[in-house]
Amino acid sequence: MQKLPVEHGHGLRGLDRHAWVTLAEREVFNLVNTSLAVPHLEIEARLWDAGTTVPGAPRRVSFFPHILSEAINNLVAGGNLELTSHTTKGGATAELYVPRDARRRTTAISAATRRKAMLYARFLRCSTTFGAAGEAVVRTSLMDAMPVGYLPMVDKPVFGEVPRIGTADRLPGALDSGAWLVIKDRDTGIPLPPHALLVEIKNRRMTLYPRHNEVHQLLHKAALVQEQHPDLAVVPLLICRRGHDRLFWMAKDLGFLVHATRAQYFTMPEDTTERHVDEMRNELGLADLKLVAPDTPARIISLFTSTIPKTAAATAARWSSVGSKLLPHYKELRLDTIDNETRNSTLATLRLDAEAELAAAGVKDPILAWALDPEGDAEGDWY
Known part of the structure; x- marks a missing residue:
């Protein structure tokens, strides 16, 4: 197993979890104390997505979302910040962090609260378009990539939702998209058997971790497809706005692909x-908002024209020999109704079983640092 350092952000090395949280507390407090009213999504946008300048750091420092959440909780518990709810004239409710010490700035905090609540309500209106916008970007990107060797699994709409593969049973929820990828043999030029590219699109604000049920929705469906079609080369693909480092480690071990767009399509x-x-x-720090419109088309080009054709065979082989063998764990983890303790223990068991499957497949030096040990983690629960 590869020994990767336990990191809780980017831009600094050698800090343990406590040091990262302490530094995050300072940065979060400074942000709220300066801005006077800040929603959680702005904290993540400014201190995770964009990062911030920290004295002594060689580059911008960004804090993983779980560290920011812990820092925020500590600041609230310590009486430095408080969480307040504000309802806009339009009826939307925004939860905002404000300084607990409001002396000589009550009016300014109230004005900032009204302004940020209005902006947050505007964001909520935009968020209702995220799902369809993300799917449109992926489907049009696949259409543009058809000359590379992609064929739609579903024609109406082209590269639309896939309820089943072939004549097999319907999946427990349609895939957001799917494609047959036909690659030619480099030596003979003869087309090889097709790869089944199974796509789930999570164009959401959240940063995905290995424990999130959204990840296991894809893995459960892909494992079912492999079970239904044992000889099919299956390539599961998860497209999201942001993914935690450990999600990419998990994907490498199990045999699926993760693509973080770093764009919030709407x-x-x-x-x-x-x-x-x-x-x-500007005011919420949402620099990655990307409009999808006829005159401003958005595409994910290199993923489909370069990355996937180069990695499809190896990914499908790893998924067939390792990831597809772990279906019962995905079936439980895809549920959004299980509690945190059950989710953590199930993910830990998934990692143990993955380690056994990796060994059986002859995989040398897997990562396996993407989940907690069943006996616990000296660093604590990292999410």
Whole structure:
């Protein structure tokens, strides 16, 4: 097993979890104390997505979301910040962190609270378009990549939702998209048997970790497809806005692909203008908002034209020999109703069983640092 360092952010090395949390507390407090009212998504946008300048650090420092959450909880528990709810004139409710010490700035905090709540309500309106916008980007990208060797599994709409593969039983929820990838043999030029590219699209604000049920929705469906079609070369693909480092480690071990777009695709809601969007980008730190419109097409090009054709065979082989063998764990972890203790223990058991499957497949030096040990983790629960 590869011995990877336990990191809790980017930009600094040699810090343990406590040091990362302490540093995050300082940065979160400074942000809220300066801005006066800040929603959680802005904290992550500024201190995780964009990162911040820290004295002595060689580059910008970004804090993983689980570290920011712990820092926020500590600041609230310690009486430095408080969480307040504000309802806008339109009826939307925003939860905002504000300084507990409001002396001589009560009016300023109230004004900032109203402003940030209004911007957050605007974000919520945009968020209703995220799902369809992300799917549109992926499907049009696949259409553009058809000359490389992609064929749609579903024609209406092209590269649309896939309820089943072939004549097998329906999946427990359709895949967001799917494609047959036909690659030619480098030496003979003869087309090889097709790869089944199974796609789930999570164009959401959250950063995905190995424990999130959204990850296991894809893995459960892909494992079922492999069970239904044992000889099929299956390539599961998860497309998300951001993924934690450990999610990519997990993907490498089990045999699936993760692509982080680092873009929040959306379509323009009614009564929303470009000026409104710029205000969200600037005042909420949502610099990755990317409009999807006929005159501003968004595509994910290199993923489909370069990355996947190069990695499909190896990914499918690893999935067939390792990842597809762990279906019962995915079936439980895909549920959003299990508690944190059950989720952590199930993920830990998944890792143990994955280690056995990797050994049986002859995989040398797997990563396996993407889940907690069943006996616990000296660093504590990292999510």
